Amino acid sequence: MTFNFTKSVVAFVIVSFGVAAFSFVVWVLPGFFVTPHLATISDAKPYSPLELEGRDVYMSQGCHVCHTQMVRNLEAERLRYGRPNKMEDDIYEHTFLWGSSRIGPDLTNIGLKYTEDWQIQHLKDPQSLVPESIMPPFKWLFEQPLDSAITAKKMQALRKLGVPYHDDEIANAAQEVKGKTKGDALVAYLMSLGVDTHKNKKDLQ
Numbered sequence: 001m002t003f004n005f006t007k008s009v010v011a012f013v014i015v016s017f018g019v020a021a022f023s024f025v026v027w028v029l030p031g032f033f034v035t036p037h038l039a040t041i042s043d044a045k046p047y048s049p050l051e052l053e054g055r056d057v058y059m060s061q062g063c064h065v066c067h068t069q070m071v072r073n074l075e076a077e078r079l080r081y082g083r084p085n086k087m088e089d090d091i092y093e094h095t096f097l098w099g100s101s102r103i104g105p106d107l108t109n110i111g112l113k114y115t116e117d118w119q120i121q122h123l124k125d126p127q128s129l130v131p132e133s134i135m136p137p138f139k140w141l142f143e144q145p146l147d148s149a150i151t152a153k154k155m156q157a158l159r160k161l162g163v164p165y166h167d168d169e170i171a172n173a174a175q176e177v178k179g180k181t182k183g184d185a186l187v188a189y190l191m192s193l194g195v196d197t198h199k200n201k202k203d204l205q
Contacts, residue, residue: 035091035162042088045196046163047189049151049173050180054189056154057182059097061138068099068106069193081106082198089197092163104135109194119187142183148174 047055058064071077073084085108090096114122121128124142126135151173159165177185 034087038088038091042091043197044089044091046092046158046165047192049155049169049176050185050188051192052154052158052189053146053151053177053180053182054185054187054192055097057141057186058189061141061186064097064099065101066103066135068102069108070098071106071108077106082109082194086197092158094158094161094163104133107190107193109198111191111193111195112198116187116191119190120183123183123186138183138186141186142181144182146177146180146182146185148177148180151177 071081071084078084118129120142122130123137124139125137126133152170155163155165155170155173159170
């Protein structure tokens with residue numbers, strides 16, 4: 001009599017546990033040892049309070065659905081977007097916004113490519129700068145004020161995840177975003193992309 005593995009619940013549980021344990025050891029566990037080293041070699045800087053709020057606006061409006069933030073090590077992408085992403089570039093990203101679809105261009109280094117005025121105009125009226133763009137206008141974001149009462153709480157949560165925010169930065173967060181709009185925050189976030197991790201403009205071939 002032969003043992004039918006596919007009909008054994010116990011065997012299924014054991015194998016499933018083994019696969020999960022192997023995956024944890026191979027993919028998750030190394031991160032606990034690699035991350036401290038990456039922090040010592042990374043040029044990445046934590047987002048300012050206004051940039052952090054802008055990142056949340058970026059996610060809330062679904063910008064990550066149409067734009068990636070991941071330059072792959074392919075010649076075509078290196079020529080258009082610059083050097084490929086490195087592990088240490090994203091040590092303060094929670095969650096990652098690498099994306100999987102490029103309806104619009106990659107934004108990894110967008111902060112090095114355009115001015116603040118360009119970003120404002122592009123958000124308000126994309127087709128005035130890129131006639132073939134299918135991006136909708138976000139003019140109304142510049143009419144909606146930020147909720148400055150929750151910025152410090154966001155920074156406190158991120159500090160628990162390893163982002164090195166200091167007490168004085170958290171204490172002054174509300175004042176830094178007070179009177180700013182969601183549009184202002186989104187522009188600040190976009191202008192920050194690539195500025196810390198891609199300091200050398202030669203990265204943008």
